[in-house]
Amino acid sequence: MTTTASSYKVIGSRPLRPDGVDKVTGRAIYGADVRLPGMLYGKVLRSPHAHARIVAIDATAAWALRGVRAVVTAQDMPAIGDKIADLGESTVNLRYTSNNLLAHDKVLYYGHAVAAVAADNVHIAEEALALINVEYEVLLPVLDGKAAMAPAAPILLDDLRTNELGKRGDAPTNIAEHFRHQRGDLAKGFAEADVIVERTFHTATVHQGYIEPQNATALWNEDDQVLVWCSTQGAFSVQEQLAELLQIPISRVTVTPTEIGGGFGGKINVYLEPLAALLSRKAGHRPVKLVMTRAEVLAATGPTSGSHIRVKMGARRDGVITAAEAELIYEAGAYPGSPVGAGSGVIFAPYRLDNVQVDGYDVVVNRPKAAAYRAPGGTNAVFAAETVVDELAEKLGLDPIDFRLRNAVREGDRRVDGPEYKRIGFVETLEAARNHPHYTAPLTGNHRGRGIAAGFWFNWGGKSSATATVNADGTVNLIEGSTDIGGSRASIAMQLAETLGIPYEDIRPQVVGTASVGYNDVTGGSRTTFGTGWAVYEVGKKLLAEMCQRAAEYWDAPVEAVSVANGVFAHNGDAMTFRELASKLDVPVTASASVHPQSYGPGFGVHIVDVEVDVETGKVSILRYTAVQDVGKAIHPSYVEGQLQGGAAQGIGWALNEEYVYDDKGRLLNASLLDYRMPTALDLPMIDTVLVEVHNPGHPYGVRGVGEVPIVPPAAAIANAIHRAIGVRMTELPMSPARIVAALNGGA
Amino acid sequence: MLHDVWIPPVHRDLTGGAERVQVEAATIGEVVAALDVRFPGIAARLTQDGKLRHGIIVAVNGVTAPRGLRQRLTAPSEIHFVPALAGG
Numbered sequence: 001m002t003t004t005a006s007s008y009k010v011i012g013s014r015p016l017r018p019d020g021v022d023k024v025t026g027r028a029i030y031g032a033d034v035r036l037p038g039m040l041y042g043k044v045l046r047s048p049h050a051h052a053r054i055v056a057i058d059a060t061a062a063w064a065l066r067g068v069r070a071v072v073t074a075q076d077m078p079a080i081g082d083k084i085a086d087l088g089e090s091t092v093n094l095r096y097t098s099n100n101l102l103a104h105d106k107v108l109y110y111g112h113a114v115a116a117v118a119a120d121n122v123h124i125a126e127e128a129l130a131l132i133n134v135e136y137e138v139l140l141p142v143l144d145g146k147a148a149m150a151p152a153a154p155i156l157l158d159d160l161r162t163n164e165l166g167k168r169g170d171a172p173t174n175i176a177e178h179f180r181h182q183r184g185d186l187a188k189g190f191a192e193a194d195v196i197v198e199r200t201f202h203t204a205t206v207h208q209g210y211i212e213p214q215n216a217t218a219l220w221n222e223d224d225q226v227l228v229w230c231s232t233q234g235a236f237s238v239q240e241q242l243a244e245l246l247q248i249p250i251s252r253v254t255v256t257p258t259e260i261g262g263g264f265g266g267k268i269n270v271y272l273e274p275l276a277a278l279l280s281r282k283a284g285h286r287p288v289k290l291v292m293t294r295a296e297v298l299a300a301t302g303p304t305s306g307s308h309i310r311v312k313m314g315a316r317r318d319g320v321i322t323a324a325e326a327e328l329i330y331e332a333g334a335y336p337g338s339p340v341g342a343g344s345g346v347i348f349a350p351y352r353l354d355n356v357q358v359d360g361y362d363v364v365v366n367r368p369k370a371a372a373y374r375a376p377g378g379t380n381a382v383f384a385a386e387t388v389v390d391e392l393a394e395k396l397g398l399d400p401i402d403f404r405l406r407n408a409v410r411e412g413d414r415r416v417d418g419p420e421y422k423r424i425g426f427v428e429t430l431e432a433a434r435n436h437p438h439y440t441a442p443l444t445g446n447h448r449g450r451g452i453a454a455g456f457w458f459n460w461g462g463k464s465s466a467t468a469t470v471n472a473d474g475t476v477n478l479i480e481g482s483t484d485i486g487g488s489r490a491s492i493a494m495q496l497a498e499t500l501g502i503p504y505e506d507i508r509p510q511v512v513g514t515a516s517v518g519y520n521d522v523t524g525g526s527r528t529t530f531g532t533g534w535a536v537y538e539v540g541k542k543l544l545a546e547m548c549q550r551a552a553e554y555w556d557a558p559v560e561a562v563s564v565a566n567g568v569f570a571h572n573g574d575a576m577t578f579r580e581l582a583s584k585l586d587v588p589v590t591a592s593a594s595v596h597p598q599s600y601g602p603g604f605g606v607h608i609v610d611v612e613v614d615v616e617t618g619k620v621s622i623l624r625y626t627a628v629q630d631v632g633k634a635i636h637p638s639y640v641e642g643q644l645q646g647g648a649a650q651g652i653g654w655a656l657n658e659e660y661v662y663d664d665k666g667r668l669l670n671a672s673l674l675d676y677r678m679p680t681a682l683d684l685p686m687i688d689t690v691l692v693e694v695h696n697p698g699h700p701y702g703v704r705g706v707g708e709v710p711i712v713p714p715a716a717a718i719a720n721a722i723h724r725a726i727g728v729r730m731t732e733l734p735m736s737p738a739r740i741v742a743a744l745n746g747g748a
Numbered sequence: 749m750l751h752d753v754w755i756p757p758v759h760r761d762l763t764g765g766a767e768r769v770q771v772e773a774a775t776i777g778e779v780v781a782a783l784d785v786r787f788p789g790i791a792a793r794l795t796q797d798g799k800l801r802h803g804i805i806v807a808v809n810g811v812t813a814p815r816g817l818r819q820r821l822t823a824p825s826e827i828h829f830v831p832a833l834a835g836g
Contacts, residue, residue: 084802163803165756165758165794165803166792166793166795166801167759167793179757179758180757181757182757182767183767341803341831341833342833345833357757360831417828417830417831418807418828418830419807419809419810419830420810421810422810458833596814598813598814599811
């Protein structure tokens with residue numbers, strides 16, 4: 001459902017995606033499909049321990065096995081000092097990244113890579129792994145963030161000191177970072193409150209759950225050119241990481257992205273690409289392909305952080321929130337870099353707060369290094385905050401949406417980290433949720449309840465480049481470098497078609513690699529339709545300007561006398577369509593543009609969910625689900641709706657079932673999709689969506705990012721619904737059957 | 749040209765608890781330098797090797813300034829130094 005009318009001709013329509021047929025017929029080329037002449041197959045030896053010192057590695061027997069062509073360990077990695085690399089929307093310390101690729105002196109989590117082998121086939125490579133002898137000195141692991149902060153906790157990284165926005169601690173610690181947002185007078189705010197709610201929450205480590213495992217094929221040529229084919233959210237990011245980690249010039253690395261079977265933030269950091277390159281060089285410059293198993297994906301690629309969160313909020317009887325305080329402890333995994341910064345910004349983002357304090361802690365633990373995951377850190381934070389907000393509304397006897405409207409942020413209000421909001425659509429989103437039939441529909445039956453929750457995401461702009469060429473028949477080839485995860489080929493092509501005034505079907509978009517287009521940041525942060533869309537808008541304007549020039553030459557008129565509208569060029573009573581003019585071009589028309597826009601608008605969502613709880617088994621069934629969101633201008637409404645539905649589905653899985661289960665030695669016990677339970681279509685009802693179009697004035701077509709907001713509210717909305725169904729407040733994720741039963745028995 | 753600079757809470761130990769201060773500057777680099785004159789040590793916390801430290805971004809009137817210290821200030825502005833974020 002769309003709430004505003006549109007004057008656009010292409011934008012807002014629902015054409016077919018250009019990559020659809022190839023994907024549903026199996027013709028699309030994914031990383032695992034890559035085959036090169038003379039290609040070898042690689043496998044990775046991984047640590048069976050969560051925390052251990054590597055005393056020695058002996059690969060003699062593996063080298064002796066017939067068919068083994070290369071073995072690499074950390075000794076084969078160039079020495080990397082502390083250097084910060086910008087991955088586009090986050091930064092990493094390359095020394096830590098290098099250590100994560102192949103453990104140098106210590107293994108820091110179960111599944112940490114220790115060595116890699118390339119062989120004639122995958123079976124020989126697996127056999128060779130068993131012949132590598134690694135001598136470990138096993139150390140005590142610490143897997144919980146709070147436990148890792150204790151003074152006597154085992155230390156993971158001897159050189160780690162706490163960073164407080166540039167203020168460095170002086171003692172060994174597992175607390176990599178602490179920061180604070182603070183404004184107003186917290187004590188005064190709580191003193192003014194008539195009702196105060198304070199609760200602590202815990203959320204489990206969860207994985208992005210993309211279906212396609214990580215893969216990489218690399219060829220390190222004799223002339224030191226490194227060619228890589230891989231599944232990634234950002235070919236240029238892979239190129240830069242490889243250049244830094246292998247200490248070679250960027251220009252010598254060419255990355256060709258294959259189709260991607262999901263990423264959700266998990267396919268930004270490199271895991272296999274450098275190993276494939278090193279193996280290729282050591283194997284006599286033969287190409288090497290590595291594909292992870294599902295167990296490797298779960299054990300050794302970045303999940304998102306488990307967390308401990310404390311929230312305290314107070315409100316007056318008239319419904320005004322007077323103070324809000326939170327402490328967020330996020331588990332970064334083996335190396336610094338949890339999404340606690342984002343979580344701390346998201347946690348109170350929907351509310352106008354004069355007295356607020358948020359403390360965030362980034363803590364290393366013996367788990368795989370956390371990676372980005374769709375609105376990183378947001379779901380954890382909002383699960384905590386929106387549960388407390390719901391309880392405040394309940395104690396005050398106010399409708400949950402009315403209470404939120406009473407405190408909702410508007411343009412000019414401040415975010416918790418300080419800056420003021422520009423034009424936002426939270427109020428409109430709340431009102432749309434309140435007006436939706438779902439919100440007032442009768443819900444009868446035992447142990448059924450309805451909950452709502454709000455969510456927020458910052459969105460991002462990033463750098464984008466694109467090139468387009470006008471063909472003689474008036475069609476246009478569009479070259480872009482943004483990985484298409486959620487239908488962005490279509491949403492980008494639609495913006496170029498709208499700019500040029502020609503049909504969408506006349507644009508043929510292609511996603512290409514680093515050798516074929518200008519720089520593009522990763523597809524992430526909900527930026528691509530915004531940022532790359534802006535790039536093609538600029539490309540379109542340049543093409544039109546050039547076409548006007550050509551029309552002027554054809555008509556022998558000054559260019560100022562030529563006008564263009566809706567794909568028709570006109571001068572003094574003469575007119576030519578875009579296609580007619582294209583057929584008259586004796587010199588091709590091509591244009592490129594690069595942009596780095598900062599005026600990305602944040603997004604807000606409100607979710608409504610009905611649940612039924614089986615009080616004997618603890619199983620929670622989703623009866624009805626509605627996701628309402630301020631989406632700016634929906635370029636392709638079907639794909640925007642798909643983003644809302646996909647985000648809600650992932651959030652439901654996070655809320656009810658998904659979690660990493662480790663034994664007391666830190667060994668992962670559920671590294672398969674049988675035991676790591678993600679929801680299937682059978683677990684979910686049709687998810688209804690409401691697109692609230694509050695245009696972003698900072699984009700030519702009003703675009704806001706839409707992909708991340710919808711994973712933020714589900715866990716809180718479901719927790720609030722469970723409370724209304726069975727009368728208990730759930731404070732731990734996942735709200736699995738066992739935890740529901742425990743809560744019903746008073747042990748939540 | 750006077751700008752309103754919000755001091756990050758973890759650095760208010762250097763500003764006597766002041767939440768925001770006004771400084772005169774033409775660039776973010778000059779803002780940091782002016783802060784350091786009044787609150788010695790704050791530049792070392794916010795910058796390293798002539799750049800904003802990794803993990804810190806600066807927002808001018810609510811918009812991230814990609815040029816960092818080299819960002820020019822063409823009108824009286826509100827300036828925040830905030831932790832960098834990551835998306836997915």
